[in-house]
Structure formats: structure tokens, C-alpha cells
Amino acid sequence: MHDLSCVVHLHSVHSDGTGTVEEIARAAKGIDVVLLTDHDTMAAEPGWYGDVLVLVGEEVSPKGSNHYLAFGLDSPIDHTGMDAADIVRAVREAGGFGFAAHPFSKGSERFRQAPMPWTDLSCVDGIEVWSFVSDIAERIDSIPQALRFLARPEHLAADPPEENLREWDRLNAERRVVGIGGVDAHQFGRRILGRRVVRLMGYRRTFRQLRTHVLVNELPSRDLDHDRAQVYDALRDGRCYIAVDHLARPAGFAFWEEDGDVHARVPQPADIRLLRDGVEVARTAGAELDHAAAGAGAYRVEVRLGGRVWILSNPVRLT
Ligand SMILES: [Zn+2]
Ligand SMILES: [Zn+2]
Structure with a gap:
């Protein structure tokens, strides 16, 4: 894409x-x-x-x-x-x-x-x-x-x-x-x-x-x-x-679901938070976040650089 x-x-x-x-x-x-x-x-x-x-x-x-x-x-x-x-x-x-x-x-x-x-x-x-x-x-x-x-x-x-x-x-x-x-x-x-x-x-x-x-x-x-x-x-x-x-070029950002797992990639290391129905379920400092068997809900990620919001994904729904 x-x-x-x-x-x-x-x-x-x-x-x-x-x-x-x-x-x-x-x-x-x-x-x-x-x-x-x-x-x-x-x-x-x-x-x-x-x-x-x-x-x-x-x-x-x-x-x-x-x-x-x-x-x-x-x-x-x-x-x-x-x-x-x-x-x-x-x-x-x-x-x-x-x-x-x-x-x-x-x-x-x-x-x-x-x-x-x-x-x-x-x-x-x-x-x-x-x-x-x-x-x-x-x-x-x-x-x-x-x-x-x-x-x-x-x-x-x-x-x-x-x-x-x-x-x-x-x-x-x-x-x-x-x-x-x-x-x-x-x-x-x-x-x-x-x-x-x-x-x-x-x-x-x-x-x-x-x-x-x-x-x-x-x-x-x-x-x-x-x-x-x-x-x-x-x-x-x-x-x-x-x-x-x-803040930084965001192109290359991706967030998707595959077989019940969710994945996020960012073009440079950052603070990545994964939220499920608004509640944080995973967080990592890096360029990749992988969360296994996530369970039903609406998932989205917030990515921060230097404490400031850099990227907000749209939600991915798991049923
Ligand atoms: Zn208006
Ligand atoms: Zn207007």
C-alpha cells in the first residue's frame, strides 16, 4: 500500500x-x-x-x-x-x-x-x-x-x-x-x-x-x-x-490484525501504546509492537515521540 x-x-x-x-x-x-x-x-x-x-x-x-x-x-x-x-x-x-x-x-x-x-x-x-x-x-x-x-x-x-x-x-x-x-x-x-x-x-x-x-x-x-x-x-x-x-516522517507506519494477533510498525523507535476499548494493554519503546491472541475488542495504537503524540491509528476490530 x-x-x-x-x-x-x-x-x-x-x-x-x-x-x-x-x-x-x-x-x-x-x-x-x-x-x-x-x-x-x-x-x-x-x-x-x-x-x-x-x-x-x-x-x-x-x-x-x-x-x-x-x-x-x-x-x-x-x-x-x-x-x-x-x-x-x-x-x-x-x-x-x-x-x-x-x-x-x-x-x-x-x-x-x-x-x-x-x-x-x-x-x-x-x-x-x-x-x-x-x-x-x-x-x-x-x-x-x-x-x-x-x-x-x-x-x-x-x-x-x-x-x-x-x-x-x-x-x-x-x-x-x-x-x-x-x-x-x-x-x-x-x-x-x-x-x-x-x-x-x-x-x-x-x-x-x-x-x-x-x-x-x-x-x-x-x-x-x-x-x-x-x-x-x-x-x-x-x-x-x-x-x-x-515531529518526524510517519510514512511506513502500519497497524494490522492477523489471526487474532495485532501488529504495529513505526518508521523509527518511539513509545507505542496499544489500547483495547480505550484501556492500555501493551506498551513498548521501539519500532515494533506485536501482541498475541489479543481477544475481542477495538484496538488502536498511540505513538509518542519525546512525550508528544506523533501518530494515532484507526481502530482494528477483533471479534
Ligand atoms: Zn465547522
Ligand atoms: Zn470548518
Whole structure:
């Protein structure tokens, strides 16, 4: 299988982002795939922009809650009057699939940002378990802290909120719920008369923080339909993992089940924890973890480098 690095969940000038699709693709140099999700529109043009494949999904964005990152649609969903389950169903009926966006959002009192959570996760089969911008924005509660974040984003961005992971484990104990890491990049700043005058947290910096890697069967061929299908099939099937690429290159990471045993491989020695239904069952310092006769449950691994989360696998289910 081939490992493609993706940035997922971002906004362009087609909704409330400040960058054009061309600018975003340039900022994504070195990344394989950009999955755009403008609010309630699919106006951006998918395709190859240089060496970057840009795919166009939609962030279905009802006011206040239940934002849904939907892919594989031909046109945006009219979500008027829809609740969480209606949105998931409408996307599925249109041939698409999706992920609950910032599902555990609590908002920020300091910055008067209202929470935008999911009201009911029992209907979803995918979530943005780590939402870079929302998770950080909600941790920042003072202006000095905000400035420190802008100077050194990686300090505050260290790990996904523990409660997100617990909630994800709870969901996976019952059924498979694929997890992705989303950046929710808008590029902080303002465009005035078409010129950007402020640019504090640019797309390029955000893209370094958090990526979702997909494992595809065939390498991209520069045929849009073929390449899009490869990426979407991997995301639907949960053949993907979340990584903080700037800590170290994660490509080569693998986690699988074989005859009731589970195995993890990482491209360099690290702290590997194996969890079963959210509870640690094995841990090793090294590049390999093998766990025999693991027993029924949802297994996933968390890999840390220097104490920081580097890689989060998706769960493997044993019955
Ligand atoms: Zn949103
Ligand atoms: Zn968003």
C-alpha cells in the first residue's frame, strides 16, 4: 500500500477562508492531497494543482451545531431543517460519506465563540477526532496565550484533547467509527480590497501541524476520477491514520490484525501504546509492537515521540 499525506478540512475564499485554491495548493507543497471543505458550497475546482491533488468536499454547516465534512457528493446538501441523523442520511443517499466536524466543540467564553458540537453521534461512522484549530482555540483563554500560540503553534497543539479520544473509544466499542485529523484552516487574517493585510497563522504553518495519511492500493495516476476514488475508498474504509508530520516522517507506519494477533510498525523507535476499548494493554519503546491472541475488542495504537503524540491509528476490530 502507498501512503499519501493529506490535509483535511479547510476553507478557501469560496466560503470564509482567505486563500484562493491556487494559494492553498501552493501552501501545501510537499503534501499529496488537500481535501477542501468550504461551508455549504462545492464551488472550488478539483484537480491537480502542480503536484498537489485538490479534492472538493463540503462542510455541511447548519447554524450552531452538527457540521459535517462530506465527500463524494456531486452537489452540496440542502440542510434546511435537518437534524444530525438527517444530514448523515442525506449525504449517504447522495452516494457520499462524511465525518462529524469538531464534534466535541465546547466553544470559547474568552473569545465569545459559541460551541458547535454534535448533538447525536449515534448516527455517524466517521468523526474529526482531532480538530486542530477548534481544539486549540478552546484551550486558549487569554490574549497573551493567543499571541504565544501564534508565535509557536506547536506548543499548544501538542496533543489531541484526552476527552476526544475517550469519546472516540466509547463509540468504537460499539461499532466502527473512523477518525481523522482536521485542520479547519481558514488562514487567520483579513482580505481587504482583495489584498491580504493580516496573515498571522497561514495555511502553510497550519498544514505542518496535523495531517491524515491515507493508505491507497494504487499510486496517483493524475487521472482525477481514479485518484479521487483511491483516496475516498481509503477514508471510507478507515485505511488512514493521523500524524503530526513535523515531529518526524510517519510514512511506513502500519497497524494490522492477523489471526487474532495485532501488529504495529513505526518508521523509527518511539513509545507505542496499544489500547483495547480505550484501556492500555501493551506498551513498548521501539519500532515494533506485536501482541498475541489479543481477544475481542477495538484496538488502536498511540505513538509518542519525546512525550508528544506523533501518530494515532484507526481502530482494528477483533471479534
Ligand atoms: Zn465547522
Ligand atoms: Zn470548518
